[in-house]
Amino acid sequence: MSLLEQLIEAFRVLPGVGRKTAQRMAYHVLERGRDGGRDLSRVLAEAVERIGHCSQCRDFSETEVCAVCASGGRDRQVLCVVESPADRLAIETATGYRGLYYVLQGRLSPLDGIGPRELGLEALATRLAAGEVGEMIVATSATVEGETTAHYLAQLARQHGVRPSRLAQGLPLGGELEYVDRGTLSHAFGSRAEMPR
Amino acid sequence: MSLLEQLIEAFRVLPGVGRKTAQRMAYHVLERGRDGGRDLSRVLAEAVERIGHCSQCRDFSETEVCAVCASGGRDRQVLCVVESPADRLAIETATGYRGLYYVLQGRLSPLDGIGPRELGLEALATRLAAGEVGEMIVATSATVEGETTAHYLAQLARQHGVRPSRLAQGLPLGGELEYVDRGTLSHAFGSRAEMPR
Ligand SMILES: [Zn+2]
Ligand SMILES: [Zn+2]
Numbered sequence: 001m002s003l004l005e006q007l008i009e010a011f012r013v014l015p016g017v018g019r020k021t022a023q024r025m026a027y028h029v030l031e032r033g034r035d036g037g038r039d040l041s042r043v044l045a046e047a048v049e050r051i052g053h054c055s056q057c058r059d060f061s062e063t064e065v066c067a068v069c070a071s072g073g074r075d076r077q078v079l080c081v082v083e084s085p086a087d088r089l090a091i092e093t094a095t096g097y098r099g100l101y102y103v104l105q106g107r108l109s110p111l112d113g114i115g116p117r118e119l120g121l122e123a124l125a126t127r128l129a130a131g132e133v134g135e136m137i138v139a140t141s142a143t144v145e146g147e148t149t150a151h152y153l154a155q156l157a158r159q160h161g162v163r164p165s166r167l168a169q170g171l172p173l174g175g176e177l178e179y180v181d182r183g184t185l186s187h188a189f190g191s192r193a194e195m196p197r
Numbered sequence: 198m199s200l201l202e203q204l205i206e207a208f209r210v211l212p213g214v215g216r217k218t219a220q221r222m223a224y225h226v227l228e229r230g231r232d233g234g235r236d237l238s239r240v241l242a243e244a245v246e247r248i249g250h251c252s253q254c255r256d257f258s259e260t261e262v263c264a265v266c267a268s269g270g271r272d273r274q275v276l277c278v279v280e281s282p283a284d285r286l287a288i289e290t291a292t293g294y295r296g297l298y299y300v301l302q303g304r305l306s307p308l309d310g311i312g313p314r315e316l317g318l319e320a321l322a323t324r325l326a327a328g329e330v331g332e333m334i335v336a337t338s339a340t341v342e343g344e345t346t347a348h349y350l351a352q353l354a355r356q357h358g359v360r361p362s363r364l365a366q367g368l369p370l371g372g373e374l375e376y377v378d379r380g381t382l383s384h385a386f387g388s389r390a391e392m393p394r
Contacts, residue, residue: 004248007241010240013234014225014230016218021213024283027283030248031281040238041241043200047226048231051201060201086224
């Protein structure tokens with residue numbers, strides 16, 4: 001396989017990139033973006049090796065504890081649980097939230113073999129048991145699996161005397177939190193309510 | 198800037214990739230595609246350094262002369278002139294063409310400073326003058342600049358006693374050749390006609 005063919009195939013690791021798009025990317029880089037291509041290659045290699053997960057919140061981090069968890073300026077009594085790093089970033093960008101996060105890196109999906117262990121819920125339980133957290137904001141998506149996960153998390157919170165809350169209705173039904181517009185997300189975040197039993 | 202931020206920015210060198218898509222790409226590679234990310238980094242670095250242009254047809258090539266130009270199995274009396282490597286690939290894939298190619302790497306656009314020199318038309322003229330080529334298929338796009346380029350190329354061909362032909366009408370007006378479906382392209386290629394004076 002020629003180097004050009006290899007490059008086209010390699011681009012297909014990216015999400016939503018089929019054969020035709022991969023080909024356009026390869027040609028574009030070779031025609032007009034060789035410097036950018038060099039940068040991408042270097043940063044990508046470094047990122048894949050060096051970016052791991054924060055030991056406290058499971059978000060992506062280059063350091064053992066991420067900048068948010070290590071910050072002295074965050075409210076440690078509020079913990080916002082999200083499905084993914086993208087969701088964490090969306091909330092951090094759209095709202096004025098100043099508490100901490102916990103990133104599940106997924107949501108409960110027994111059929112796919114994703115249970116409490118895969119989402120790090122034992123570590124989360126240990127953290128809730130430590131007593132520092134007063135409110136847990138459950139910011140999982142408004143999908144069926146997101147709701148299932150939310151109910152599981154609410155029970156876990158109550159077991160440890162922590163008050164669970166959920167983002168206000170207003171998220172589009174079935175919507176992935178990551179793609180919600182800023183205004184809707186900010187409003188829903190602000191009007192979160194304690195979860196009914 | 199964190200390594201993750203650097204990675205997101207680096208992905209934006211790719212065509213059509215804005216901030217949001219770049220972010221999805223970075224997260225996807227870190228979550229599910231680290232091996233693929235390593236491959237992409239390695240192949241990209243190698244491709245950017247090693248892929249140059251064929252000295253005969255100006256298409257991308259790792260070697261001084263590309264595989265098509267070096268092949269003993271092609272008809273050297275027919276030369277197909279295309280705007281880009283993507284167009285060359287589209288013709289090679291969709292049609293049964295077995296002649297040679299010449300890749301302009303652009304089209305005449307005086308306002309953008311792209312003239313005959315930038316498209317390598319001096320080297321093309323030298324080649325036509327050598328007498329081996331009998332027919333030159335002008336496969337530039339059906340855009341205004343593509344038509345201008347086609348007429349310029351037809352004159353050049355006739356000056357050297359070479360018969361210019363143009364892909365049959367049937368290409369959608371204003372359409373980029375690269376995005377035409379296989380059937381249309383193959384039909385238009387097959388019913389090419391000599392260009393009127
Ligand atoms: Zn953290
Ligand atoms: Zn060649």
